[in-house]
Amino acid sequence: MTPVLAVEDYRLEYASGGKLLRALDDVSLEIGPGEVLGLVGESGSGKTSLAAAIMRLLPANAREGGGPIRLKGENLRALGGRRLRDVRGRRIAMVFQDPATALNPTLTLGRQVSEVLESHRGLSPKEARAEAIAMLGHVEISDPEALFSRYPHEASGGEKQRVVIATAFACHPDLVLLDEPTTALDVLTGARILDLFRRLRAEIGMAGLYISHDLALVSQIADRVAVIRGGRILEEQPAASVFRAPKHPYTRLLAEAVPRSDRRLTKDEAGEESLIALDAVSVRYGRRGLFRSRTTVGAEGVSFAVHEREILGVMGESGSGKSSLARALAGLVPFGGQIRFSGRTIAEPGEMDRAYRRAVQIVFQNPDSSLNPRQRVREILARPLRLFGGDVAQIPRLLEEVRLLPGHAARFPHQLSGGEKQRVAIARAFAARPRFVICDEITASLDVSVAASVIELLLALRAAHGTAYLFITHDLNRLVEIAHRVAVMRSGRLVDLCPVTSLGGDQAHPYTRQLIAASSPSVSQ
Amino acid sequence: MSELLRRLLRTRQGALGLVLLAPVALAVVLGPALAPHDPDAISFTTRLTPPSLRYWLGTDEFGRDLLSRILVGARASVPMALGATLLGTLSGAVLGTLSAYLGGRADEAIMRTIDAVMAIPALLLALLVLSTLGGGAEDATLAIAIAFAPGMARITRSVALAARQQDYVASAIARGEGGTWIVFREMGPNVIAPVVVESTIRVAFAVMLVATLSFLGLGAQPPAPEWGLMIAEGREYLHQAPWMIIAPGAAIAITAIGFNLLGDGLRDALNPRVDR
Numbered sequence: 061m062t063p064v065l066a067v068e069d070y071r072l073e074y075a076s077g078g079k080l081l082r083a084l085d086d087v088s089l090e091i092g093p094g095e096v097l098g099l100v101g102e103s104g105s106g107k108t109s110l111a112a113a114i115m116r117l118l119p120a121n122a123r124e125g126g127g128p129i130r131l132k133g134e135n136l137r138a139l140g141g142r143r144l145r146d147v148r149g150r151r152i153a154m155v156f157q158d159p160a161t162a163l164n165p166t167l168t169l170g171r172q173v174s175e176v177l178e179s180h181r182g183l184s185p186k187e188a189r190a191e192a193i194a195m196l197g198h199v200e201i202s203d204p205e206a207l208f209s210r211y212p213h214e215a216s217g218g219e220k221q222r223v224v225i226a227t228a229f230a231c232h233p234d235l236v237l238l239d240e241p242t243t244a245l246d247v248l249t250g251a252r253i254l255d256l257f258r259r260l261r262a263e264i265g266m267a268g269l270y271i272s273h274d275l276a277l278v279s280q281i282a283d284r285v286a287v288i289r290g291g292r293i294l295e296e297q298p299a300a301s302v303f304r305a306p307k308h309p310y311t312r313l314l315a316e317a318v319p320r321s322d323r324r325l326t327k328d329e330a331g332e333e334s335l336i337a338l339d340a341v342s343v344r345y346g347r348r349g350l351f352r353s354r355t356t357v358g359a360e361g362v363s364f365a366v367h368e369r370e371i372l373g374v375m376g377e378s379g380s381g382k383s384s385l386a387r388a389l390a391g392l393v394p395f396g397g398q399i400r401f402s403g404r405t406i407a408e409p410g411e412m413d414r415a416y417r418r419a420v421q422i423v424f425q426n427p428d429s430s431l432n433p434r435q436r437v438r439e440i441l442a443r444p445l446r447l448f449g450g451d452v453a454q455i456p457r458l459l460e461e462v463r464l465l466p467g468h469a470a471r472f473p474h475q476l477s478g479g480e481k482q483r484v485a486i487a488r489a490f491a492a493r494p495r496f497v498i499c500d501e502i503t504a505s506l507d508v509s510v511a512a513s514v515i516e517l518l519l520a521l522r523a524a525h526g527t528a529y530l531f532i533t534h535d536l537n538r539l540v541e542i543a544h545r546v547a548v549m550r551s552g553r554l555v556d557l558c559p560v561t562s563l564g565g566d567q568a569h570p571y572t573r574q575l576i577a578a579s580s581p582s583v584s585q
Numbered sequence: 586m587s588e589l590l591r592r593l594l595r596t597r598q599g600a601l602g603l604v605l606l607a608p609v610a611l612a613v614v615l616g617p618a619l620a621p622h623d624p625d626a627i628s629f630t631t632r633l634t635p636p637s638l639r640y641w642l643g644t645d646e647f648g649r650d651l652l653s654r655i656l657v658g659a660r661a662s663v664p665m666a667l668g669a670t671l672l673g674t675l676s677g678a679v680l681g682t683l684s685a686y687l688g689g690r691a692d693e694a695i696m697r698t699i700d701a702v703m704a705i706p707a708l709l710l711a712l713l714v715l716s717t718l719g720g721g722a723e724d725a726t727l728a729i730a731i732a733f734a735p736g737m738a739r740i741t742r743s744v745a746l747a748a749r750q751q752d753y754v755a756s757a758i759a760r761g762e763g764g765t766w767i768v769f770r771e772m773g774p775n776v777i778a779p780v781v782v783e784s785t786i787r788v789a790f791a792v793m794l795v796a797t798l799s800f801l802g803l804g805a806q807p808p809a810p811e812w813g814l815m816i817a818e819g820r821e822y823l824h825q826a827p828w829m830i831i832a833p834g835a836a837i838a839i840t841a842i843g844f845n846l847l848g849d850g851l852r853d854a855l856n857p858r859v860d861r
Binding site for chain 2: 387390391392412414417418421422424425426429430431432433434435443444447448472474488492
């Protein structure tokens, strides 16, 4: 039987500044009918290049070599123009990472599905509309008629990704490429999208290539898993065994880096005395207009205390108010209620004095945005040192503490990798010798293995300095590994706050149980 | 600074811009010393002489040597245009960045005022300012700067608004930085690229605006060898002596193109992401 997709000894290079950079190196893989192959690798491993090569969406500086890419026996590399357009969308469909950018903001959601049906299946506009509405219903959209005439900005992230999936499945393609389809979504939505994908797969039985950096996720979805690094496929195994019996040392490393709910990385207990306390803190956004004021609630009446040396985990979906709390604590947004810190009561950001600013530091989610691209690492670190009574001579020691080299001081942020950038951001926070650091989803934009090393670094810094953390994340397993207590937020309110040991116990809020059910089950289970 | 120059020379536009601007700079610094004739010497026997070995660029209706007048006039035209542009773009850029940083009502107040000022055409505004201030080169420079600032503020604000959303600004606020540091050190370097490009385009406009003001009798006064004034004077002899317009026109064009290319080069040289 011919495989749906067969790639043989495929090579790909990118021409850049007179040099050739190898992106894919003798890649061979096969996907049989009805089979899903998982492709796992970190950023820069070449996994997205492979998807682009299959889809024939390579940039102009790409240089191909090696063997063919066959779709049901037909060499895609030999196709061009009209015949290639026939393959794209109709025989190979793609689901992109971020539905917010994959959909055209000026077309209605329904039109984006019906357009595909009209151009690839030759339906009349009327038939296409009916078929598109049926498709939207098929991807479990509650009111497909209403959604049909809405624009992308009027739909939630989950709904948008469902529309993208409906578009991909609309023509019953031979092969679907899924490029991290749940990464841009929050936990509950992502879990529902995965359920949908499993169901569609069972119904339609098409073949798929599932690309992700998350080994745990892929091993649940795929039949076989291929691990790629530096453009080379290191090993390929049935999904059931890749975790339990990884052959290649790199796969073992990846498996080890996945957060697990059955192990604990924080060994000691938190202190007894309260370090910083929130008393009915509320955050509202929007501005007062001339005639009416429109406000949205970021957080509403949240009260809790963080103890000395404690890691308090905060979890919730996007829009649950986690980041609003972080911004209020860092004095970035006006807030209602009070913050109590070392005997003082603070009712507005203006009352935060230098001592508070120094003791409370924040590390943001995305280091690309939190590090000034026009400043060298040296300047980035020197400023808080000068401001908070440190010495610029400490920069090499500071870099060493976050496991960077002294030579990194002369670099600009764009010359560093994602993990290195986040280490610089952490070093900047620790330059102030803080007592409390807010970590706002600091591992969300990092690969699993890099995230694991950043977590390890945070724990080492805590051991050395006795810092307390407010650790905001949507990854429950991560919290179980490191947090002492877990706060669960929903629509701006605190719904649950309990020690991590009794998480999901008898008194747990139903929403907490939902989150636990949605988080990817631990590997050992 | 030497590093910036090195990066500038490595960009093709920057190097070409410097090559074009080198003779302009030379004329500004050494103009009177280089001039082969007295720029104001009137000679009726050589009126409207076409370019020749004796008068390289020809003479005007009073027999004055055009090359000498251009060389001497560089000192009047170029620093004035450059000064007006620098003053206008810098004040506009700071205003725009500040407006974006402050946000809310302050932003509204600043931007609506700027909208009101922008409703008046630049030339009219410059005329208004100039007639209020009196006249002369310094006042003309100031008038052009004021006419340029609002547009610059608008352009800068739109870039600065994007920079304002970045977490490095949030991070600076969180560690208790003041507005001056944030506007000049955190946001400033990130909004510089469009400001540099826009301001180099405006140098050419400034040269023309200076010329227009001179033509209307509010800037430089005859017999000053100001480039714009020379073009204005040459208009009457367009058919008999086209070199009277071509020579100062070419000088303005070389200056404008030079600054434009320099701006493109500076944009790349100031961006650390562009290597080599």
